[in-house]
Amino acid sequence: MRLLQALLAVSALVLAAHAHPVSTSFVSVPLQPVPKRGSSLLPSTVVHQQHLNRALRRLDHFTRSTSPTTDDQLLHNLARRAAALPPHLHERYYLPSLDYLSRLAAQNANQSGSNASQNFAVNGKDTEAGEATHSDGVTPAKKPTFKNTLGLDIQAQDIGYLSQVQIGTPKRDFRLLMDSGSADLWIGAEDCQPSNLDAEQENCGPHLLLGPNSSSTFHDTQTSWQIEYGTGSVSGTIVTDTISIAGLKLTNHTFGVAHHESDEFIPDYIPFDGLLGLAKRMISRQKVPTLLDALVSTGDIKHPIISYHIPRLADGKSNNYGELTFGALNPAKYDPKTLVSVTNVSPLGFWEASLQDVIVNGKKLGWTNRTAIFDTGTTLLIGPPADVNALHANIPSAVYHNDTNYWTLPCVTPKGSKPPTMALKIGGRTFPIDSRDLLFMPIDDAHPDGDCLSGISAGMPGGPNEWLVGDVFLKNVYMSTNEETNKISFANLKK
Numbered sequence: 001m002r003l004l005q006a007l008l009a010v011s012a013l014v015l016a017a018h019a020h021p022v023s024t025s026f027v028s029v030p031l032q033p034v035p036k037r038g039s040s041l042l043p044s045t046v047v048h049q050q051h052l053n054r055a056l057r058r059l060d061h062f063t064r065s066t067s068p069t070t071d072d073q074l075l076h077n078l079a080r081r082a083a084a085l086p087p088h089l090h091e092r093y094y095l096p097s098l099d100y101l102s103r104l105a106a107q108n109a110n111q112s113g114s115n116a117s118q119n120f121a122v123n124g125k126d127t128e129a130g131e132a133t134h135s136d137g138v139t140p141a142k143k144p145t146f147k148n149t150l151g152l153d154i155q156a157q158d159i160g161y162l163s164q165v166q167i168g169t170p171k172r173d174f175r176l177l178m179d180s181g182s183a184d185l186w187i188g189a190e191d192c193q194p195s196n197l198d199a200e201q202e203n204c205g206p207h208l209l210l211g212p213n214s215s216s217t218f219h220d221t222q223t224s225w226q227i228e229y230g231t232g233s234v235s236g237t238i239v240t241d242t243i244s245i246a247g248l249k250l251t252n253h254t255f256g257v258a259h260h261e262s263d264e265f266i267p268d269y270i271p272f273d274g275l276l277g278l279a280k281r282m283i284s285r286q287k288v289p290t291l292l293d294a295l296v297s298t299g300d301i302k303h304p305i306i307s308y309h310i311p312r313l314a315d316g317k318s319n320n321y322g323e324l325t326f327g328a329l330n331p332a333k334y335d336p337k338t339l340v341s342v343t344n345v346s347p348l349g350f351w352e353a354s355l356q357d358v359i360v361n362g363k364k365l366g367w368t369n370r371t372a373i374f375d376t377g378t379t380l381l382i383g384p385p386a387d388v389n390a391l392h393a394n395i396p397s398a399v400y401h402n403d404t405n406y407w408t409l410p411c412v413t414p415k416g417s418k419p420p421t422m423a424l425k426i427g428g429r430t431f432p433i434d435s436r437d438l439l440f441m442p443i444d445d446a447h448p449d450g451d452c453l454s455g456i457s458a459g460m461p462g463g464p465n466e467w468l469v470g471d472v473f474l475k476n477v478y479m480s481t482n483e484e485t486n487k488i489s490f491a492n493l494k495k
Helices: 044-063 071-083 087-092 096-107 291-297 385-393
Strands: 153-155 160-167 172-179 185-194 219-229 232-245 248-261 274-277 305-309 323-326 340-343 352-355 357-360 370-374 381-383 399-401 406-410 422-426 429-433 439-442 451-454 456-458 466-469 477-482 487-492
Touching: 044 071, 044 370, 044 381, 044 406, 044 439, 044 451, 044 456, 044 466, 172 185, 185 232, 219 248, 232 291, 248 291, 340 352, 352 422, 357 385, 381 385, 385 456, 406 456, 429 487
Parallel strands: 172 274, 185 248, 370 466, 381 456
Antiparallel strands: 153 160, 160 172, 160 232, 185 274, 219 232, 232 248, 305 323, 305 477, 340 487, 352 370, 357 422, 381 466, 399 406, 406 451, 422 429, 439 451, 477 487
16 A cells, blocks of 8 residues: 555645734644654655655646646656665665666656556655655644644654544544645545545545534534545534544534545545634635634734744754744744844735745855745755756755755755855845755665765746745744734744
8 A cells, every 4th residue: 555645745734923922812722743754665865756746746736837747757857866866775666666767767658657556655754665664643733832732743754744633422532634725624534435446445534533422412414525635535413523633612513524535645644633724714615704804803812913933843852842822923832033024925825925035055046036936844944946947056065966856955064064055035134054954864764974965956846936935944933924904024043
């Protein structure tokens, strides 16, 4: 069975910040990051391409592309990476799927991706063999101290963020993936079945399900709904039930249950029971008020604000202070002197702002006409090819690999040298990126002091001046979104 692409798509948290003073009526939900997987049977260059493929798919969704990236194109990207593996890595990571991809590239046979994708995921799923080493371990967040705050658990190595929400009567703890790229809340229904008739299992796995047998306050309206993500799809009906989040209770809240889930969501190793979309209501497939809308309408929070502190696993498993806050900013999390608010320029329900410049090793690149879509569900930082090449050209140690279209950086800074620095200028303020976040993973796990794949990759997000900015940057700032003012706020994290 293939590893769920959800490791890459699951986590789409909305990171946003608002300069409004902290309200006396707010809800803080600590965000718990979803840890990245550990040892893998897949080479790092292939894993890197899976992350890049998923980001490209998300961008197609964000920009409503009229010519979206096809499965064939994504499969071809993976084939190039597999074919370029040196012999010793081919032997170490031998899998039938990698052998297939290598032959595919050699033959230049970019045929239907459907047959190949039965054994290999183009958007971040792993091969059947890779599944055996996957760990669905979640690094729990520290218990938050801010009022009405939930912690963000980390799955694997910063590829997703989860929080617990109580649903039904009696209430039960559902673990939900936080997704900034959608606006719907859903849980698997008690009669949930795989949408793929050829699926290897007959149900939706050992996940917590919801329905009349488990909740006395559950009501099914029989109204149908469905959604397709960049990685997976679900369909079901609109229901109402009691929801408690961060100690706040919503009676008869309207959301969805999934009677059918694609095989991206059902495997046993998928660590979440459903998904909580954090984007604007205008993109909701259920066409009902979002959870944020409901909290505002009941008076539980005054302002439609979601604020994020996205954690990183590299800070240590005992140092996960990630959190998500509804209704306000947590003043303990950010430096108020560095807080800036910028206008959201996206009319499509996502969060996008002007990117005023990029600074590399102290040099301003002079980019004044770029925009950036901010997405917690994207691991990498994706930019137009010309921009990505120019950026790396200002890092003396960066090396471009033409045959596979990626850049590498030294995993360990040479003695006597300084690690590369990079920063984004937003709202008139420069926000630096931790040099650790510029490194994706070593090319060869057996040589962690060798070359690492760069966390900055080339794509064509929405045009020659548009970037997709994921966790490479977002782990370095406190971000908050405000639907009332249509502003995004950023600040330096408090030391």
